[in-house]
Each structure stands twice: as structure tokens, then as C-alpha cells.
Amino acid sequence: MKLTLKIWRQKNADTKGKLVDYQIDGIDGDMSFLEMLDVLNGQLINKGEEPVAFDHDCREGICGSCSLFINGEAHGPDRLVTTCQLHMRMFKDGDTIHIEPFRATAFPVIKDLVVDRxxxxxxxxxxxxxxxxxxxxxxxxxxxxxxxxxxxxxxxxxxxxxxxxxxxxxxxxxxxxxxxxxxxxxxxxxxxxxxxxxxxxxxxxxxxxxxxxxxxxxxxxxxxxxxxxxxxxxxxxxxxxxxxxxxx
Amino acid sequence: MSGIFNSSIGRKFAMALSAFFLMIFLLQHFAINILSVFSPEAFNNTSHFMGTFWIVQYIFQPILILGVIFHFVMGMVLEVRNRNARKIAYAKNNGNANSTWMSRNMIYTGGAILLFLGLHFYDFWLPEINTKYIQGDMSGLLPDGNYRYFEELQHKFVDVWRVALYCLAFVFLSLHLLHGFSSAFQSVGANNKYTRGLKGFGKAYAIIIPLGFIFIALYHHFNY
CATH class of the missing domain: 1.10.1060.10 (Alpha-helical ferredoxin)
Known part of the structure; x- marks a missing residue:
């Protein structure tokens, strides 16, 4: 699966952020959304670029750490799942995916997709x-x-x-x-x-x-x-x- | 107790109470207006009673105006506070996936109703105040000895553009009520086994009452 990712990048809480485009290939439908981001970060690190910061912990849908506003919905388009349980089969080859942090004045962005809850x-x-x-x-x-x-x-x-x-x-x-x-x-x-x-x-x-x-x-x-x-x-x-x- | 209206839940509660009051008023307004279709005489008699009975004029009417003002002012206050709660908007927000258009746009449908109320006051309320309290004519009679209310109503709906504006306003009223009715009950803490039925009743209310007002406007336009 080949995808275009539009990811919110923000250096820290005091700087302005913006959406940055990334192309990613070879994504399997059985991967979780966070695994897809892991693949992207691997590619960024290999290129000497700053990896995308995002919250995660248990990756079993019980800790409440992962967040992400994916294509206009919290935890993405699936229902009753957290981002870590969201699978890439929910998307199609060639899709463009918007990935933003949870936005609220009470949840200030710390870096990229990580917010202070x-x-x-x-x-x-x-x-x-x-x-x-x-x-x-x-x-x-x-x-x-x-x-x-x-x-x-x-x-x-x-x-x-x-x-x-x-x-x-x-x-x-x-x-x-x-x-x-x-x-x-x-x-x-x-x-x-x-x-x-x-x-x-x-x-x-x-x-x-x-x-x-x-x-x-x-x-x-x-x-x-x-x-x-x-x-x-x-x-x-x-x-x-x-x-x-x-x-x- | 004193700080209740400074809290988010207190403000919701206040909005809901004023909404209940306005929805009851709307029902009463409709019940009187529909009389104009079936019996001009009954409409005249009821309008004269409502327009001259001191409890209605000096107690209910000021409460109604205050209720309307409160509902709109509190709506604006909540809107400003809610916008401040998210200063950076999402680049992509798929609101249709999780909520109705009506629930997300109450401020706009409410604003449209507020504009309509300006026209409605200009059409009916200000002339009433002028006739009764400035000119001092409390008789409610025309020179021919008949009550003036039914004829005044018919005259207002001659202009096709006014009728169109009224109909459009009632569509906005319906959209506002489609969310507002059940939302008011949720705000006062009523969410139980009756909620499903209540939502159904609310949808019927939100469609039937505005549709009835549209019918009244069109009826008088085509029957004058």
C-alpha cells in the first residue's frame, strides 16, 4: 500500500506547527497505524531527519496513551478502537491521510503529535x-x-x-x-x-x-x-x- | 448555589430552562395562530384577550422577552467560550462522521431565528405597542366595528417576499429544534428509558410546529 501522509510537525510548544507531506510505500493492511508510523520514522531516521513524535505505550488499547486525529476523527475512522488498534486495512492504496494532534486549549501540543493531557x-x-x-x-x-x-x-x-x-x-x-x-x-x-x-x-x-x-x-x-x-x-x-x- | 451559573453545567442548565420556556411559548403561539385558519372569529377573540389581559401583557410578555434575550445572550457567551477552548482548528475535521449538522450549527440556526424575530417584531409587536400604548387604543376594533387582528394578519402575508422569509425562518427554527429539544432534556439530566421516545416526540415537535407555521403563512397568502 502506498500512501501520502500529511502530518502535523511542531518543534516544541513555543513554535508554530504545520502539516508536512510524506510519501510511504510497502504498508501492509495488517499493520497497526502506529506500526505504519514506526516504519515512517525508521525511514526518516535513515535519512537523518527528525522522527515524528507521537504518544504510545501498551499498544493494546487499554492505557489511553495513544491519541492522533486521523482524517478528521479521533483515533481514525474505525469505531471502538484506539489508534494503536486501528489497522491499515481501513485505508486504501493511494489514500492521503491527515494526522493531527488532539486539539484543545487544555491539551497544549508538546511536540509534533504529542499533547499534554x-x-x-x-x-x-x-x-x-x-x-x-x-x-x-x-x-x-x-x-x-x-x-x-x-x-x-x-x-x-x-x-x-x-x-x-x-x-x-x-x-x-x-x-x-x-x-x-x-x-x-x-x-x-x-x-x-x-x-x-x-x-x-x-x-x-x-x-x-x-x-x-x-x-x-x-x-x-x-x-x-x-x-x-x-x-x-x-x-x-x-x-x-x-x-x-x-x-x- | 450562588456560583451555579458560573459553571459549565449551570450554564447548560440555564440554557435548557430558557429553551423549555420558549418551546412551551412556541406551542401556545402556534395554537392561537392556527385558529386563524379555522375560525377568524376565535382568532380575533383570543388575540384580543392575549393583547389586553394584564397578566399576559405585564407579566408574561416581559418574562418572554427576557427569556428570549437570555437564551440568545447565553448562547453567544457559550459560543465564545467554546471557540476559546480550541484556538487552532483542525486542518481536516469530519464532523459528519459523529454528529448531526443541526447539533454543530445551533449558533447559526439560532442567529437566523434572531434575525427573523427582528422582522417579526417589526411586523407585529411594534405596531401593537404603537396602537395600544402610544395611541392609547385598547379597543382592538376597526372603524367598521370588527376586531382588527385577523385582517392585520392577512395583510402581512400578501407580500410574497415576506412569506418566503417567514417560511425560510421556520426551516431554521425546525433545524434548531431538531437538536435543541432533546438537548435540553439531556442538559437537565434526563437520559433514561424514556429518552428514545422523547427524542421521537422532539423530532415530531421540531417538524410539525414549524411546518404548521409555514402552512399558516401560505394559507393566508393564497387566500387573501
Whole structure:
């Protein structure tokens, strides 16, 4: 497969970037997208050029490290997969592929396709946890009854890997799907109810301070999310937030 | 509580509340206007009641105007904030792959409706204010002793260009409502087993009500 790649190159956070064209040949349909970039980088290094910087870690779709906005969609044209699980068979010989970093004011570009998603970490630190007594009398979570529906919904919310595809896809760069998943996974369980009020207020406050946009319910985040996190979580967070606010 | 409207969720909630209010008003407006097709007398009587009853005039009308202003101002505020949240646009963004055109262009369909409201106020609201509160004529009567409302309505739809503008505006209203109706429910936290039905109802509302207004404009244009 022969491809033309239009890749965003940016030296560092302080310089302006631009799309640079690359030609690449011999790409197999069974390669992953990141393997294709590895091939490109091998060629660039052999030519003495700077390789393209991009985030990756597990390459199994569970760490949330890889990002990339490919042909106008976060994680590319396939559904329910991260970029590392995207295969080149999704493209045709002769295709031109646009590769850009996830764009949001809250995700500043560090270099090329690598963005700083530390804003997600700060939102998590603001309330994405439960306080558990670990003094030796810790109660086994399995001894606390949880109804099946709530347990399933909580688990589904907890599958969010925090990759940022929701922010990248949203026309407003809203982080509501990510934050709502993190709020929901605790709000649905008895262990999370104790700090529920502070959690949602603090996490939303931090989300707003990071400069993410306002959700306008386009639903793009849900479609592009590699883990299929549902918009129901955003509705739940809205209820949690309004309830916490009116409670005072 | 005091800071609710300074938060992203609080602003969404406020937008949704004003949207609910405007959608209820729209239904009431349509219910009165459609009377003009079936019974000019009923339309005249209802219009006179609405135009002279003090609760409608001095309480509901100011609330309505404030509601409209709030909805548009908050919409603009959100748009500016959202644009600031992504200062560098994507070179290629395939929005059609994950969202509807209506959901991505609420600010433009809303802007078109705002322009239409300017025309609508010029056509109906300003002459009403002039007749009732400047000239002091609260009778609602023509010199021949009949109510003036139905005749005024018919006169407005003689001009084909005005009818065309009204029809175009109602198309934008429909596009705005096709996303706005279900979006308002999501914003107040309503996403449950009834959501699918609610979305269907919202689509019916978003098509039937504007189509009804178009029908009324065309009916009077061709029957005058």
C-alpha cells in the first residue's frame, strides 16, 4: 500500500506547527497505524531527519496513551478502537491521510503529535477517588451488596481510559464525557456516595478552570470514544452536580 | 448555589430552562395562530384577550422577552467560550462522521431565528405597542366595528417576499429544534428509558410546529 501522509510537525510548544507531506510505500493492511508510523520514522531516521513524535505505550488499547486525529476523527475512522488498534486495512492504496494532534486549549501540543493531557490528571486529583480506611480494618468491597444494574453501569463508566478522544472530537473541546465517567463510576456505588457532593463540585470546577469548552450535546464524544462511554454519564453528572449545588 | 451559573453545567442548565420556556411559548403561539385558519372569529377573540389581559401583557410578555434575550445572550457567551477552548482548528475535521449538522450549527440556526424575530417584531409587536400604548387604543376594533387582528394578519402575508422569509425562518427554527429539544432534556439530566421516545416526540415537535407555521403563512397568502 502506498500512501501520502500529511502530518502535523511542531518543534516544541513555543513554535508554530504545520502539516508536512510524506510519501510511504510497502504498508501492509495488517499493520497497526502506529506500526505504519514506526516504519515512517525508521525511514526518516535513515535519512537523518527528525522522527515524528507521537504518544504510545501498551499498544493494546487499554492505557489511553495513544491519541492522533486521523482524517478528521479521533483515533481514525474505525469505531471502538484506539489508534494503536486501528489497522491499515481501513485505508486504501493511494489514500492521503491527515494526522493531527488532539486539539484543545487544555491539551497544549508538546511536540509534533504529542499533547499534554495533564489537565485530565488534575481533574482526577480534584475528586476522582474514594477515601478508604487502610489501617488494617479495611472492609472487603465484595461484602457490600450492590445491585447488578448499578454495578454494570459503574463498570462501564470505569472502562474510560482517559485518552481524550472525547475532547478532541467535541466541537467545543468539552471534557464532559471523561469527567462524567469518572464521576459516575463512584456515584453509582455505595463507597462513592459519602464524598459524592464534594467530588462532583470539585471535579467540574477543575474541569472549567482547565479551559475545556461547554457541552452542547452533539454526541460526537460518544461516537468517537474507543470504549463506548455513554452520554447517560453526562446526564448523570448533570443531575449529581445540580443536586449537589442545590443541597448547598 | 450562588456560583451555579458560573459553571459549565449551570450554564447548560440555564440554557435548557430558557429553551423549555420558549418551546412551551412556541406551542401556545402556534395554537392561537392556527385558529386563524379555522375560525377568524376565535382568532380575533383570543388575540384580543392575549393583547389586553394584564397578566399576559405585564407579566408574561416581559418574562418572554427576557427569556428570549437570555437564551440568545447565553448562547453567544457559550459560543465564545467554546471557540476559546480550541484556538487552532483542525486542518481536516469530519464532523459528519459523529454528529448531526443541526447539533454543530445551533449558533447559526439560532442567529437566523434572531434575525427573523427582528422582522417579526417589526411586523407585529411594534405596531401593537404603537396602537395600544402610544395611541392609547385598547379597543382592538376597526372603524367598521370588527376586531382588527385577523385582517392585520392577512395583510402581512400578501407580500410574497415576506412569506418566503417567514417560511425560510421556520426551516431554521425546525433545524434548531431538531437538536435543541432533546438537548435540553439531556442538559437537565434526563437520559433514561424514556429518552428514545422523547427524542421521537422532539423530532415530531421540531417538524410539525414549524411546518404548521409555514402552512399558516401560505394559507393566508393564497387566500387573501
Amino acid at each position: 495533564g489537565s485530565f490528571d488534575r481533574v482526577q486529583h480534584a475528586g476522582g477517588f474514594i477515601s478508604v480506611n487502610t489501617s488494617g480494618k479495611t472492609v472487603d468491597a465484595n461484602t457490600i451488596p450492590v445491585n447488578k444494574h448499578d454495578a454494570d453501569m459503574s463498570f462501564m463508566a470505569a472502562t474510560c481510559i482517559g485518552c481524550g478522544a472525547c475532547v478532541a472530537s467535541c466541537k467545543n473541546s468539552s471534557a464532559m464525557l471523561f469527567v462524567s465517567a469518572k464521576v459516575s463510576q463512584f456515584a453509582l456505588l455505595p463507597q462513592g456516595k459519602i464524598e459524592a457532593t464534594e467530588r462532583v463540585l470539585n471535579m467540574v470546577k477543575q474541569m472549567d478552570e482547565e479551559g475545556f469548552g461547554n457541552c452542547t450535546n452533539t454526541g460526537a464524544c460518544e461516537v468517537e470514544c474507543p470504549k463506548g462511554i455513554s452520554l447517560e454519564n453526562i446526564a448523570r453528572m448533570n443531575r449529581e452536580y445540580l443536586s449537589a449545588t442545590f443541597k448547598g
